[in-house]
Amino acid sequence: MKYLDRIVEKTGWPRLIIGLFLFSLFIAAPFAQVKIGTSLSDTLIRFGMNGIMVLALVPMIHSGCGLNFGLPLGIIAGLLGATITIELGATGAASLFIAILAATPFALVFGWGYGNLLNRVKGNEMMIATYVGFSSVAFMCMMWLLLPYSSPTMVWGYEGVGLRTTISVEGFYLHALSNFLAVRIGTFFLPTGMLLFMGFVCFLVWAFLHTKTGTAMTAVGSNPVFARASGVNIDRMRTISVILSTWLGAVGIIVYQQSFGFIQLYMGPFYMAFPAVAAILIGGASVNKASIMNVLIGAFLFQGILTMTPSVMNSIIQMDMSEVIRIIVSNGMILYALTRVKKGAH
Amino acid sequence: MLKNDKDNVIKFLETNLVPILFVIIIAFALPLSGFSVRYLFNEIIVRLVRNLFLVLALLLPIMAGMGLNFGMVLGAMAGEIGLIFITDWNITGLHGMFLAMILSIPLSILLGWMCGKILNRAKGREMVTSYILGFFMNGVYQLVVLYGMGSVIPIASDSIVLSRGYGIRNAVNLTGIRQSLDKLLPLKIGTTLIPVATFALIAVLCVFIIWFRRTKLGQDMRAIGQDMAVAEASGIDVARTRIISIIISTVLAGFGMVIYLQNIGTMNTYNSHEQVGMFSIAALLVGGASVNRAKIGNAILGVVLFHLMFVISPMAGKNLIGQAQLGEYFRVFVSYGVISISLVLYAIRKQRDKARAGIALADAQEVRD
Amino acid sequence: MSNFAITGNVRIRRILIRAAFILFMLILAVFLFFGGKAHTLLLDNKTIEKEGKIYRELNVVEVRIGSGKEEELLKKDRVKIDVSGQRQVITVTFPGDDGNEKIIKKTFHLKAGVPMYLISIPAFIAGADGWIEPFEPSN
Numbered sequence: 001m002k003y004l005d006r007i008v009e010k011t012g013w014p015r016l017i018i019g020l021f022l023f024s025l026f027i028a029a030p031f032a033q034v035k036i037g038t039s040l041s042d043t044l045i046r047f048g049m050n051g052i053m054v055l056a057l058v059p060m061i062h063s064g065c066g067l068n069f070g071l072p073l074g075i076i077a078g079l080l081g082a083t084i085t086i087e088l089g090a091t092g093a094a095s096l097f098i099a100i101l102a103a104t105p106f107a108l109v110f111g112w113g114y115g116n117l118l119n120r121v122k123g124n125e126m127m128i129a130t131y132v133g134f135s136s137v138a139f140m141c142m143m144w145l146l147l148p149y150s151s152p153t154m155v156w157g158y159e160g161v162g163l164r165t166t167i168s169v170e171g172f173y174l175h176a177l178s179n180f181l182a183v184r185i186g187t188f189f190l191p192t193g194m195l196l197f198m199g200f201v202c203f204l205v206w207a208f209l210h211t212k213t214g215t216a217m218t219a220v221g222s223n224p225v226f227a228r229a230s231g232v233n234i235d236r237m238r239t240i241s242v243i244l245s246t247w248l249g250a251v252g253i254i255v256y257q258q259s260f261g262f263i264q265l266y267m268g269p270f271y272m273a274f275p276a277v278a279a280i281l282i283g284g285a286s287v288n289k290a291s292i293m294n295v296l297i298g299a300f301l302f303q304g305i306l307t308m309t310p311s312v313m314n315s316i317i318q319m320d321m322s323e324v325i326r327i328i329v330s331n332g333m334i335l336y337a338l339t340r341v342k343k344g345a346h
Numbered sequence: 347m348l349k350n351d352k353d354n355v356i357k358f359l360e361t362n363l364v365p366i367l368f369v370i371i372i373a374f375a376l377p378l379s380g381f382s383v384r385y386l387f388n389e390i391i392v393r394l395v396r397n398l399f400l401v402l403a404l405l406l407p408i409m410a411g412m413g414l415n416f417g418m419v420l421g422a423m424a425g426e427i428g429l430i431f432i433t434d435w436n437i438t439g440l441h442g443m444f445l446a447m448i449l450s451i452p453l454s455i456l457l458g459w460m461c462g463k464i465l466n467r468a469k470g471r472e473m474v475t476s477y478i479l480g481f482f483m484n485g486v487y488q489l490v491v492l493y494g495m496g497s498v499i500p501i502a503s504d505s506i507v508l509s510r511g512y513g514i515r516n517a518v519n520l521t522g523i524r525q526s527l528d529k530l531l532p533l534k535i536g537t538t539l540i541p542v543a544t545f546a547l548i549a550v551l552c553v554f555i556i557w558f559r560r561t562k563l564g565q566d567m568r569a570i571g572q573d574m575a576v577a578e579a580s581g582i583d584v585a586r587t588r589i590i591s592i593i594i595s596t597v598l599a600g601f602g603m604v605i606y607l608q609n610i611g612t613m614n615t616y617n618s619h620e621q622v623g624m625f626s627i628a629a630l631l632v633g634g635a636s637v638n639r640a641k642i643g644n645a646i647l648g649v650v651l652f653h654l655m656f657v658i659s660p661m662a663g664k665n666l667i668g669q670a671q672l673g674e675y676f677r678v679f680v681s682y683g684v685i686s687i688s689l690v691l692y693a694i695r696k697q698r699d700k701a702r703a704g705i706a707l708a709d710a711q712e713v714r715d
Numbered sequence: 716m717s718n719f720a721i722t723g724n725v726r727i728r729r730i731l732i733r734a735a736f737i738l739f740m741l742i743l744a745v746f747l748f749f750g751g752k753a754h755t756l757l758l759d760n761k762t763i764e765k766e767g768k769i770y771r772e773l774n775v776v777e778v779r780i781g782s783g784k785e786e787e788l789l790k791k792d793r794v795k796i797d798v799s800g801q802r803q804v805i806t807v808t809f810p811g812d813d814g815n816e817k818i819i820k821k822t823f824h825l826k827a828g829v830p831m832y833l834i835s836i837p838a839f840i841a842g843a844d845g846w847i848e849p850f851e852p853s854n
Contacts (some may be wrong), residue, residue: 120693120694122697127474127477128693135686140680141678142679146667266675322490324485324489326484327481327482335475335478338475339464339467339475340467436752438751445744
């Protein structure tokens with residue numbers, strides 16, 4: 001019993017319940033006549049789509065800035081990169097990399113400003129991050145209307161001004177990564193390229209965290225007093241982590257778009273931080289500790305639940321409660337993590 | 347002396363930055379919108395009736411140092427559940443409105459107690475926690491109202507249940523109690539109808555808040571708001587007092603929601619409460635309140651300024667660049683922007699005070715040496 | 716924690732105050748429930764037969780429920796009125812046999828579980844027992 005207690009203590013109740021829930025979904029799936037092949041490949045596709053946005057949370061958690069509820073800021077940088085690429089007329093698979101390149105300067109500038117802001121509000125980062133995200137999305141809503149875009153695939157047809165709410169990336173970088181080395185067996189589809197790319201970015205972040213700067217950043221998060229004593233510039237490290245987070249957010253949304261097929265503007269990015277945060281927490285991260293492993297496990301579990309619930313639930317109880325379950329699971333997980341912060345750890 | 351004046355001016359500007367900013371925005375947009383004074387006066391009265399009670403519900407947790415109670419949406423949900431029941435039972439008029447309020451009380455107390463318990467586990471990050479709690483409870487609310495009502499919880503009326511047999515419809519018509527409080531004691535000034543009864547109820551709440559501040563419990567809350575550690579040391583049960591402040595706030599938010607919806611007359615079952623928290627908080631901050639200091643006057647001024655902006659910005663946007671949509675986005679941006687600015691200013695001020703206290707302490711120690 | 720020590724007396728008083736408050740709220744809720752319950756009344760001016768007796772319709776009759784609007788019913792009219800509360804007062808004004816106007820006023824009670832009642836005005840004027848009956852709308 002003691003051993004069991006320790007397992008529960010270590011994983012935490014919500015994580016255990018969510019794990020069991022997903023497990024029972026997989027058990028129930030064959031009885032509910034849900035095709036395992038499709039479910040699995042759907043899960044993998046969504047895992048690849050969302051993975052980098054979940055990864056984007058890691059640097060800020062490492063440097064002690066908490067959960068990056070301001071992820072929409074990075075997403076906006078990505079949206080700017082994407083729309084500029086289409087405006088410039090770049091087509092084909094290469095346009096994906098052009099979009100990432102185009103997004104980079106925005107991500108750097110936004111991240112720098114955002115990082116400096118967060119340095120001034122230490123201890124209140126998460127609430128302010130949430131509202132920085134919201135405000136920037138709302139601000140960009142106005143900008144999407146006002147900025148002088150002119151590409152006919154993007155602006156409203158009858159008015160000629162203002163961007164559409166959703167823009168198709170077909171002909172640009174639709175499935176540029178997903179179809180690379182893709183495997184198709186019956187209904188099963190493996191987006192090899194996207195997963196490889198995600199693995200590559202994860203590796204880059206992992207490698208970065210093991211450089212001198214990376215370890216200094218982690219030191220700032222886990223023990224700021226010690227970090228200062230050993231001559232690390234805390235504010236600078238935090239800013240770097242925020243910039244990195246923002247840039248990963250930008251890359252993340254572009255990878256998301258290439259699989260999803262559309263650029264979602266206006267209120268689209270509004271709530272995107274929450275599923276990412278929930279995913280990393282489900283994967284075992286806490287407000288001040290996260291690893292690449294947490295990202296991979298969390299993104300897979302969370303997206304697994306999102307894919308499996310509607311189909312399984314629908315055929316078992318004829319009620320589509322997936323939306324409600326998504327809300328309760330993701331926010332319940334965040335809530336749990338917030339109440340589990342150890343004293344003195346900011 | 348001169349330096350002192352300058353300091354005072356700076357201090358005044360600093361504490362009132364948000365309202366001043368707002369007055370400037372409104373002064374700029376008002377002529378652009380082209381609305382008549384009479385229309386705007388009418389709108390302001392309506393908005394005060396609708397929102398003031400809700401905004402006032404935020405005051406107690408601020409006093410207790412728990413920041414902006416984003417968990418007020420929990421109370422709003424309780425109020426909505428009360429309204430669903432009275433609509434189902436077909437209770438009309440003032441009777442229905444007050445019954446909805448009474449029905450919301452036990453739910454609000456339960457939710458508020460839970461919220462307080464959770465926030466006690468997240469000291470120092472109450473706001474973000476209560477914010478996420480609002481989202482979480484929204485899921486639970488949907489589970490209960492969309493799946494539980496009509497299947498587990500008996501709902502007889504076909505007019506509010508979805509055609510599939512369970513779950514409440516997206517819009518619930520509150521014709522039975524529509525404006526029952528507002529129309530109780532109408533006072534006509536020019537073309538504007540002033541609902542005296544609603545204002546009287548709001549006045550009662552104001553008196554309650556003023557009275558409450560002077561009670562033992564109110565004093566305790568203020569002490570906790572000043573310094574939790576000192577309050578704890580002086581024998582105040584901090585955890586309990588904080589929970590009570592959240593419970594009262596939640597109950598009041600429930601009442602506020604009932605008043606809000608009786609004025610509107612229809613309830614968007616799944617959306618009404620979502621916006622209420624954000625708008626109430628933004629309005630309070632626009633009135634010059636901050637995360638740790640809010641007065642009744644802030645609430646009144648805030649509702650007037652915030653909703654004035656809300657009414658005029660789509661028209662101003664339309665007349666300025668020909669797009670009403672722009673004005674709509676603008677007001678959304680301003681709502682979030684105001685909260686952001688207030689949060690940032692508060693955090694910076696807190697950090698500066700901490701630094702100042704540190705320097706003062708160092709000075710004092712130096713003198714002693 | 717000695718500051719919080721509550722003597723037995725205070726504790727009992729606190730429990731009593733809370734119990735009284737809850738009781739008051741419950742009573743108020745019950746009062747509001749019955750007082751605000753909405754009913755639909757159908758005022759009917761048709762010839763009907765009840766227990767072998769025939770009550771003839773009136774050419775014209777004015778009916779008022781509580782302090783509501785006065786309804787004028789001609790022959791074969793049926794009017795729908797929404798009221799709230801259990802205790803209602805009906806006032807009927809009609810030309811009597813002698814040509815003078817006659818007024819009958821009566822207080823009656825509605826059951827909370829019955830959403831709709833049918834009131835037969837001819838039966839009411841004749842003072843018959845079954846002048847008000849629960850009404851089941853046929854779908």
